[in-house]
Amino acid sequence: MSRPTIAGVARTAGVSVASVSRVLNGLPATEEMVERVQRAVEELGYVPDSRARSLKVGRTFQLTLAVADVGNPVYVTMMRAVEEVVSAAGYRLVVTTTGPDVVDEVALVRGMARGYADGLVISPLRVDDDLIKSIRECDVPVVVAGNVPASAGVDTVRANSPKGMLLAVEHLLAKGRKRIAFVNGPVDTVPGTARAKGFADAMKANGLRPVAEVEAVDFTFAAGREAGRELLSSVAGSNGASTAKARAAAPDAVIAANDLLAVGLMHELAAVDLVVPDDVAVIGMDDSELAEQSFPPLTSVNLGSAERGRRAAELLLARIEDATRTPRRIVVQPTLSIRRSTP
Amino acid sequence: MSRPTIAGVARTAGVSVASVSRVLNGLPATEEMVERVQRAVEELGYVPDSRARSLKVGRTFQLTLAVADVGNPVYVTMMRAVEEVVSAAGYRLVVTTTGPDVVDEVALVRGMARGYADGLVISPLRVDDDLIKSIRECDVPVVVAGNVPASAGVDTVRANSPKGMLLAVEHLLAKGRKRIAFVNGPVDTVPGTARAKGFADAMKANGLRPVAEVEAVDFTFAAGREAGRELLSSVAGSNGASTAKARAAAPDAVIAANDLLAVGLMHELAAVDLVVPDDVAVIGMDDSELAEQSFPPLTSVNLGSAERGRRAAELLLARIEDATRTPRRIVVQPTLSIRRSTP
DNA sequence: ATGAAAGCGCTAACAA
DNA sequence: TTGTTAGCGCTTTCAT
Numbered sequence: 001m002s003r004p005t006i007a008g009v010a011r012t013a014g015v016s017v018a019s020v021s022r023v024l025n026g027l028p029a030t031e032e033m034v035e036r037v038q039r040a041v042e043e044l045g046y047v048p049d050s051r052a053r054s055l056k057v058g059r060t061f062q063l064t065l066a067v068a069d070v071g072n073p074v075y076v077t078m079m080r081a082v083e084e085v086v087s088a089a090g091y092r093l094v095v096t097t098t099g100p101d102v103v104d105e106v107a108l109v110r111g112m113a114r115g116y117a118d119g120l121v122i123s124p125l126r127v128d129d130d131l132i133k134s135i136r137e138c139d140v141p142v143v144v145a146g147n148v149p150a151s152a153g154v155d156t157v158r159a160n161s162p163k164g165m166l167l168a169v170e171h172l173l174a175k176g177r178k179r180i181a182f183v184n185g186p187v188d189t190v191p192g193t194a195r196a197k198g199f200a201d202a203m204k205a206n207g208l209r210p211v212a213e214v215e216a217v218d219f220t221f222a223a224g225r226e227a228g229r230e231l232l233s234s235v236a237g238s239n240g241a242s243t244a245k246a247r248a249a250a251p252d253a254v255i256a257a258n259d260l261l262a263v264g265l266m267h268e269l270a271a272v273d274l275v276v277p278d279d280v281a282v283i284g285m286d287d288s289e290l291a292e293q294s295f296p297p298l299t300s301v302n303l304g305s306a307e308r309g310r311r312a313a314e315l316l317l318a319r320i321e322d323a324t325r326t327p328r329r330i331v332v333q334p335t336l337s338i339r340r341s342t343p
Numbered sequence: 344m345s346r347p348t349i350a351g352v353a354r355t356a357g358v359s360v361a362s363v364s365r366v367l368n369g370l371p372a373t374e375e376m377v378e379r380v381q382r383a384v385e386e387l388g389y390v391p392d393s394r395a396r397s398l399k400v401g402r403t404f405q406l407t408l409a410v411a412d413v414g415n416p417v418y419v420t421m422m423r424a425v426e427e428v429v430s431a432a433g434y435r436l437v438v439t440t441t442g443p444d445v446v447d448e449v450a451l452v453r454g455m456a457r458g459y460a461d462g463l464v465i466s467p468l469r470v471d472d473d474l475i476k477s478i479r480e481c482d483v484p485v486v487v488a489g490n491v492p493a494s495a496g497v498d499t500v501r502a503n504s505p506k507g508m509l510l511a512v513e514h515l516l517a518k519g520r521k522r523i524a525f526v527n528g529p530v531d532t533v534p535g536t537a538r539a540k541g542f543a544d545a546m547k548a549n550g551l552r553p554v555a556e557v558e559a560v561d562f563t564f565a566a567g568r569e570a571g572r573e574l575l576s577s578v579a580g581s582n583g584a585s586t587a588k589a590r591a592a593a594p595d596a597v598i599a600a601n602d603l604l605a606v607g608l609m610h611e612l613a614a615v616d617l618v619v620p621d622d623v624a625v626i627g628m629d630d631s632e633l634a635e636q637s638f639p640p641l642t643s644v645n646l647g648s649a650e651r652g653r654r655a656a657e658l659l660l661a662r663i664e665d666a667t668r669t670p671r672r673i674v675v676q677p678t679l680s681i682r683r684s685t686p
Numbered sequence: 687a688t689g690a691a692a693g694c695g696c697t698a699a700c701a702a
Numbered sequence: 703t704t705g706t707t708a709g710c711g712c713t714t715t716c717a718t
Contacts, residue, residue: 005712007711015689016689021714022713045480049458049712050712052713053712058694114391221635293633358704360695361704
């Protein structure tokens with residue numbers, strides 16, 4: 001026996017389908033009508049088909065969150081925040097993963113036209129014109145948690161990487177660390193670009209020059225280890241330097257573009273018996289759950305991922321209410337979460 | 344201007360809607376027909392509405408994965424595995440989070456009747472009769488990644504916790520560690536129960552008695568820290584023992600029910616200057632990404648989360664093909680990933 | 687307050 | 703091969 005439909009309910013309740021629909025949606029009806037319908041619903045175990053409903057009303061009451069890498073703990077923070085505001089508003093949240101490629105993001109955005117959800121929060125790693133175009137032309141509202149040009153005319157909420165970098169550099173400086181190195185993620189990504197510029201500016205503003213800079217192949221732990229090895233060999237093997245000389249040239253602090261990279265790096269430091277923070281201080285970014293779980297606990301720039309998630313969700317809900325409102329560009333300010341990886 | 348429908352495409356192509364539908368679905372048509380339809384589709388930027396389609400054909404080509412806690416890294420391993428097989432089969436995967444309560448799980452399973460997806464993989468922390476009932480009565484196939492009674496008659500793929508515990512205990516024993524303590528998660532959860540029994544059996548089988556046992560409030564890092572403190576105070580403060588005596592009573596190894604708990608515990612050990620593995624060895628379970636990211640890298644029982652995810656997805660696809668096949672109960676065998684948290 | 691009926695966008699008989 | 707049409711399960715006029 002197949003799933004009961006509204007027609008079945010109507011039949012066993014002895015009323016019309018319209019009446020069933022009405023009581024199901026809380027529209028005015030007599031006591032008795034409500035009673036009869038509810039009994040029938042109970043008896044049949046009826047559950048309305050959301051596809052049919054949304055086909056008719058044009059809304060699914062689902063929202064989608066698309067993230068590039070479920071393994072990145074920064075997304076769990078964001079996900080939790082989005083989930084909270086979205087479910088409070090009566091929406092169901094589903095999350096999908098896109099992978100690191102722009103084309104996948106574009107396909108996802110285009111795919112929203114299929115009617116999967118009433119809106120989309122997307123946090124793209126890489127952005128190109130195609131993606132922006134697909135977002136602008138998307139049939140459902142989309143807000144991007146990240147940075148796209150103002151000219152794109154879409155709602156965005158992004159972090160302030162430069163400010164975050166400043167926080168990191170100045171903290172290090174205050175602790176007397178001046179030989180600062182930098183482990184970035186891929187510079188062809190949005191966050192990678194922002195971090196690179198932010199780091200350069202922050203160093204310059206403080207009259208510092210980077211001791212070393214390496215670029216990891218992506219924002220993962222494995223890439224962080226590899227970048228760590230590269231960093232180590234670059235500062236040690238630049239010439240046949242004596243130990244003392246090498247020490248003098250070696251960084252006494254390194255900033256990583258995210259927590260995953262920072263933790264990967266710390267593993268490599270430990271591998272060559274460099275102790276954190278005594279020999280080298282380490283600062284991550286994102287202040288994800290991993291930062292407090294790592295050992296030593298990682299000082300990390302809190303880029304406000306929870307707040308970004310919250311604000312992004314709010315923006316999305318607002319735009320669903322009113323598609324004509326002028327796009328907002330929110331930037332959330334960073335703070336520094338100081339832990340034991342810095343002195 | 345609103346979204347183009349198949350009717351619009353038919354109109355601009357000068358053909359019938361049926362013909363459009365046919366070429367869109369790759370059914371036989373003349374060269375010219377295909378040509379005209381494709382041009383119209385291109386011109387209008389037409390994308391078929393999946394709701395309407397699935398209302399008609401009864402399938403959504405979406406599958407749902409429901410996990411209790413997105414912050415638990417064991418789920419990202421599983422998620423990746425599920426995603427891989429599911430997308431290879433032409434399905435779209437969406438993941439939702441349920442929270443730790445059974446009622447939420449039940450609501451989710453019941454909700455599947457709304458037609459969100461063609462199938463569900465669920466990994467429930469707690470199982471009761473209601474949940475089993477809802478699974479059996481669910482309108483779409485569901486496979487549970489976890490342990491439910493055989494009598495439930497549902498497809499399951501589960502880990503072998505007892506075997507895993509044996510691996511852990513015997514590894515410790517081989518390293519000369521006999522004063523073993525245990526940090527479990529809540530015993531009112533399915534994995535909690537399994538771990539508890541597995542640990543007890545493994546110890547008994549080796550003629551060992553646990554030095555201490557504590558139960559964390561859930562399977563999180565924070566709970567692990569708290570449990571760690573409790574463990575430490577229970578072995579230290581049992582009486583006004585001398586340092587030497589306390590040392591003798593203290594564990595020289597502890598097994599934790601998952602990686603998150605193990606890492607939380609390690610932080611507390613470090614807080615009282617106990618070094619891992621010299622003073623106390625630590626073994627986690629799940630062998631999640633966190634195990635290699637932690638410091639020292641965590642020896643962990645690999646409960647096969649990737650394989651469980653893969654098999655669960657395969658089971659689901661198989662059942663979607665054939666609803667009548669007799670339920671299978673797959674159990675995947677554990678291995679031990681030895682890292683530096685054990686000597 | 688309730689019921690009859692149209693129609694959301696699509697697919698699948700069935701006819702031609 | 704192509705077109706006409708019924709209908710998937712629901713909501714929402716429009717009458718009553």
